[in-house]
Amino acid sequence: MKTRGSFDRIYEVVRQIPAGRVATYGQIAALAGNKRWARVVGYALHVNPDPEHIPCFRVVNRRGEVSSAFAFGGGNRQIELLEAEGIPCADGVVDLKKYQWTRRALEELEHL
DNA sequence: GGGGTGACGCGTC
């Protein structure tokens, strides 16, 4: 597979999102290198080349809302996958306050 | 190389 420039960067970050946590597009962008890639992140996941190894369902917008157009078969599918990992999002919205993937969150988990 | 597009973010009202 060829490197798709920034896309590859983005995929790498998304791949590192731990189960049971979600990340925002802006956050992915920031971790990938540029905060302004938020839009590019969306595009990158849209053309997700390897859904099996790239958990794009763990990526939500800054408000915690799941995507309306999902590569797996609709936002509904994304909700199922998230709940399967213990992330409640019945209304299609995730509580970022609790489930957003941050270093701080990881530390707290380990500390607990 | 120019232009259109998009699974976004943030300020504003």
Added chain:
DNA sequence: CGACGCGCCACCC
């Protein structure tokens, strides 16, 4: 956290 608009940047044609 309702709606609207602009900015942002990479990708495809």
